[in-house]
Amino acid sequence: MNSLPVQGQKSTNADASGTLPPLDPVRTRAVHRAVGDARRGVPVVLAGQHPLIVVPAETVGAEGLHLIDRLGSSGAMLLLAPSRAAAVLQEPLDETLPAIALGLTRPLIDVATLRRLADPTLEQIMPGFRRVAPPPLAEAALALGKQARLLPAMITAPVRPGWASLPLGGGLLAVPAADLLAYNRNVAATLHRVAEVAVPLDDAPDARLVAFRALDQGIEHMAILVGDPSAQAAPLVRIHSECFTGDLLGSLRCDCGPQLKGAIRRMAQEGGGVVLYLAQEGRGIGLINKLRAYTLQDRGLDTVDANRALGWGADERNFHIAAAMLAALGLDHIRLLTNNPEKTAGLAACGVDVVERVPHVIAPNGVNDLYLATKARRFGHLLD
Structure with missing residues (x-):
């Protein structure tokens, strides 16, 4: 599956003259640990001006939802790529934002429904949602899901001040959001x-x-x-x-x-x-996601639209x-x-x-x- 993005498609192949902050070995290991935690369904804190606690919808379990609920300072939300959100909301595609945020009520929606919302190959049950403003670190949150080769659908909330000192916060990793966004270029440099x-x-x-x-x-x-x-x-x-x-x-x-x-x-x-x-594999989306894209192709989508329906770009x-x-x-x-x-x-x-x-x-x-x-x-x- 060897191709570059369709015209107008945002690509990870940034111009070589672009400047991104260098990652030293310690920060690189932190990104790798964040990816590993995401694959296990363990929430990660994205550090920045407005820090978030985030966990993939694909891997989250009851414990992860509990941590989001207790360590979040305000309403939890589900972050989706615009192409996936368009199907969930049954609205026209809007790519002016890096992500679309859907508000989640307390107690948080069950794990099985969250996974259906993330994965269009599953039986779709679409409860009503209200759109909310995506947080400033939404792009980095979706980037974490992609680095983990998971569906880019993330449960997140602004994290409470002093979260690390709270009993439930002990052991959770904090990683700068900027490091997740810089990773693709830095991995090539090393x-x-x-x-x-x-x-x-x-x-x-x-x-x-x-x-x-x-x-x-x-x-x-x-x-x-x-x-x-x-x-x-x-x-x-x-x-x-x-x-x-x-x-x-x-x-x-x-x-x-x-x-x-x-x-x-x-x-x-x-x-x-x-x-x-x-x-x-699969233009950068990983083998499992490529097989999901094949399922969508069997339902009538072409290879470009299948990737986008999963929330990925045509080429990653x-x-x-x-x-x-x-x-x-x-x-x-x-x-x-x-x-x-x-x-x-x-x-x-x-x-x-x-x-x-x-x-x-x-x-x-x-x-x-x-x-x-x-x-x-x-x-x-x-x-x-």
Whole structure:
């Protein structure tokens, strides 16, 4: 599933000239702990001028709701991405705000209903809600859910002053909201090589794997080196986001498996090249959310609208990671194997010199025809 955002879609691929506060190892570990707590349904306090206590609707349990209720200084609310809120409220889409907030009454609504509100693949029961003004840190709250690869639907409330000294506040983590927003750029800046080994492949007997990991990060990205790409003035490069269903299982729903194998075969024929295999499943939304998006596609949505119905953007990937990997491999000039002109622009914004776009068209198989047509129509891929 390899594409960049549709026109007008907000992207995580910020311009390389943008300035974000650097994260030291201690602050990076705090972001990782916040992500882990979110996945376990443990509330986290977002520090800032108007701090919030927040927990994902997807993972929250009775204890998490109790903490929100007791440590919140005022009414709790459910934060949703605008695209998800439009369906819940049955209103036109409004993307002028980073999030839409729905007020929750006390006692807080039950866990099962909250999960239905977060997940459009579940049976929908839509109780009446009143819209309230989203808090200033709403964007960071949704960012925490996305970093955890959960549905971006968060239960939150302004946290009481002195919350940390209250009996229920002990042990809860506070993390600066700005650090959550800065994380994607910072994780790329700390990427480094951790392992390299020869792995002969069917179509490339001289292939090598180079593994990359970021500071305090458990997620690894791989570079598949075919031949000697450094011997070429501008080697062929393919940026390929991992696709469990297509690459490993041979799913016919996408063209990812044939693209990956075809790229390696072509690079071997040319005597060298690099496939950057990025751990950014489903355009950055994660495997579970990609499967949810498939469910929505089976109900009639295309790949763009399915992602957006879940509350995610059409593309959530961080291509600064690809730029950092190329720099570590010493590749300053590349020919990019892609059908997407916007991908060359995204890499150029990250400082990569793409001297040529090389087409990589895979014929439809009778199952993925609509998927490929959506790529052309909504992402601008050149498939002719």
